[in-house]
Amino acid sequence: MGDENIRLFGISGSPRKASTDYIVQEALRHAGEMYSAQIEYFSAMGKKINFCIHCDYCIKNKNGCVHKDDMQFVYEKLIWADAIIIGTPVYQGLLSAQTKAIMDRCRAIAAQDMYFIRNKPGAALAVGGDRIGGQEPSIQAILNFYIINEAIPVGGGSFGANLGGALWSKDRGAEGAKDDEEGLKSMRKTVDRLMKTTILLKKKN
Numbered sequence: 222m223g224d225e226n227i228r229l230f231g232i233s234g235s236p237r238k239a240s241t242d243y244i245v246q247e248a249l250r251h252a253g254e255m256y257s258a259q260i261e262y263f264s265a266m267g268k269k270i271n272f273c274i275h276c277d278y279c280i281k282n283k284n285g286c287v288h289k290d291d292m293q294f295v296y297e298k299l300i301w302a303d304a305i306i307i308g309t310p311v312y313q314g315l316l317s318a319q320t321k322a323i324m325d326r327c328r329a330i331a332a333q334d335m336y337f338i339r340n341k342p343g344a345a346l347a348v349g350g351d352r353i354g355g356q357e358p359s360i361q362a363i364l365n366f367y368i369i370n371e372a373i374p375v376g377g378g379s380f381g382a383n384l385g386g387a388l389w390s391k392d393r394g395a396e397g398a399k400d401d402e403e404g405l406k407s408m409r410k411t412v413d414r415l416m417k418t419t420i421l422l423k424k425k426n
């Protein structure tokens with residue numbers, strides 16, 4: 222299952238090289254190995270990602286964002302991609318500020334092209350320190366981003382994944398995520414569904 226040449230872009234919205242970085246990279250590795258996907262990756266760690274300040278520069282000028290920062294790479298890769306994975310750590314029961322800022326800043330590409338991710342399948346992964354710490358609301362916030370921007374939100378299916386990849390790091394970074402067999406299963410099931418949906422759509426177009 223590799224002839225379709227799927228371009229997959231993964232984002233980690235964690236400021237650290239820890240569990241979210243590990244999980245998103247594992248998801249990309251799985252897609253590369255099982256589906257020969259071409260992979261691009263962006264980690265929020267060490268990156269300059271300004272908040273959207275609602276200045277409406279992007280709406281008035283249709284020339285990108287007023288901030289010239291590391292979001293440029295994200296814009297390019299979202300346009301390049303056939304499919305998207307966004308992973309976030311859970312902060313206060315929801316997604317990280319970095320993940321939210323990345324999604325907010327996409328208003329600037331939407332202002333240029335409302336259909337920048339239209340019909341592209343997108344999946345969500347969330348890693349919490351607690352077993353039930355807000356992974357589902359975090360995943361849902363990412364799925365809402367896909368819905369709002371006319372992408373196709375994809376979960377992992379029942380009996381193992383449901384809304385997406387939900388992981389429990391026990392606050393032990395990548396080592397904790399590696400030990401979460403059930404969480405890893407939910408991630409792989411979600412990636413499988415993402416890739417199969419993307420292949421189906423490519424065949425139809």
Ligand SMILES: Cc1cc2nc3c(=O)[nH]c(=O)nc-3n(C[C@H](O)[C@H](O)[C@H](O)COP(=O)(O)O)c2cc1C
Nearest residue numbers: 235239240241310311312313314349350351354390
């Ligand atoms: C500001 C902050 C808030 C957090 N809030 C939660 C929370 O509400 N629920 C939870 O399960 N874990 C929470 N955690 C723990 C992280 O989600 C957990 O350690 C996660 O694995 C961090 O991702 P990382 O390893 O990629 O940094 C919080 C951590 C931080 C720094």
